[in-house]
Amino acid sequence: MNEEMNLDQSSLVHAWQQQLPDYLDSGDSVQVEADLGNPQGLRIHINASGRQFYSFDFECSYKDAREVSVQLVDVERDGVTVNERSDKIQELTEDYVRHLHECAQALHRVTKPN
Template identity: 60%
Template sequence: MNRELNISQSELVGAWQERLPEVLNVGDQAQVMADGADEQAIRIHIATAGHQMYSFDFKCAYVDSREVNVQLVDVERDGQSTDERTEPIQELAHDYTRHIHECAQSLQSRTRP
């Protein structure tokens, strides 16, 4: 059963911007934006804490009011694109994907009809 979102994209961005930093690692910084091409999606930019200076860009699209599809779009190190296939980057991307799913789950009370 496909359930449409009952929240506007701008409300969704606000809810994520508020909640996502609470589920990320201490010191990581997140920025949430509307996806201009998809009303059911948001873009998430995460800058890692520490000296690695990595930043990750994800697309988070709502499949329905409860389920999200998270896609890694880009990884940069110190402002330069970097190889996403290395083990440390894969581990970080997996960790952030888990945090994004956790955030989506915690926002279900806002996204469910």
């Protein structure tokens, strides 16, 4: 059963900014912004830790108060777009998508209807 979301986008962005770092590696950094084209959506930019200088851009859109759809938009290495099909990128992407879903589950306490 789908639950209606009962949270404005700016509160959603703030909640994700607070919670998401807990699900990422300690050296990763993240920026969460409102998706201006989708009131139930977020744009998430992750700078991966390590010497590879990878950054990942995701669209995260709420289907309901508990479930999100996550799409990889772009992967860059040191500011240059890279092939998203390499094994290393696929592995990192899968990890980040899993972490985004875990964060959405944790945030259900703030996204669930009253």
